[in-house]
Amino acid sequence: MAIIHDDVGRRRFLSQAVMWFGALFGLGTLALRFGQFLIPSQKPKRYEAVLIGAETRIPMGEAVPMDLGGHKILVLKTDTGVVAFSRRCTDLGCLVSWSKDQKQFLCPCHQGVYDQAGRNIAGPPPRPLDRFDIIQRGGQLYVSIQGEVG
Numbered sequence: 473m474a475i476i477h478d479d480v481g482r483r484r485f486l487s488q489a490v491m492w493f494g495a496l497f498g499l500g501t502l503a504l505r506f507g508q509f510l511i512p513s514q515k516p517k518r519y520e521a522v523l524i525g526a527e528t529r530i531p532m533g534e535a536v537p538m539d540l541g542g543h544k545i546l547v548l549k550t551d552t553g554v555v556a557f558s559r560r561c562t563d564l565g566c567l568v569s570w571s572k573d574q575k576q577f578l579c580p581c582h583q584g585v586y587d588q589a590g591r592n593i594a595g596p597p598p599r600p601l602d603r604f605d606i607i608q609r610g611g612q613l614y615v616s617i618q619g620e621v622g
């Protein structure tokens with residue numbers, strides 16, 4: 473009988489030890505994440521100019537899709553110039569596409585619509601498309617991509 477009693481006591485002890493370890497680990501992780509939320513990373517942001525080619529490569533009125541180091545963008549050429557927007561819809565992140573006929577960016581997921589300046593004009597998107605700066609050097613276009621140093 474005594475052996476059975478010891479076995480139950482050991483199981484209870486191990487069960488509680490695992491539970492407490494899990495609870496402490498969970499609370500520690502939560503506290504760490506909360507601290508990171510309160511005190512954001514102080515790493516400086518850097519901008520990298522990525523060559524996308526000559527301006528003549530982009531047809532007037534068209535938006536050319538590109539993938540620059542994981543940033544999916546659309547480079548649009550209109551009579552006001554060349555602009556680059558993120559393809560990520562600001563609603564839930566689906567990829568938008570350009571409609572040349574409608575002169576709008578369209579999101580297929582929930583019918584979000586952006587005008588050619590990237591402004592959200594219909595549907596659920598809460599804000600405009602993210603925009604990337606275009607730099608022109610010697611007839612070549614570069615897109616300024618933000619990254620973290622280190």
Ligand code: FES
Pocket residue numbers: 561562563564565566579580581582583584595596597
């Ligand atoms: S993800 Fe684009 S409208 Fe919802």
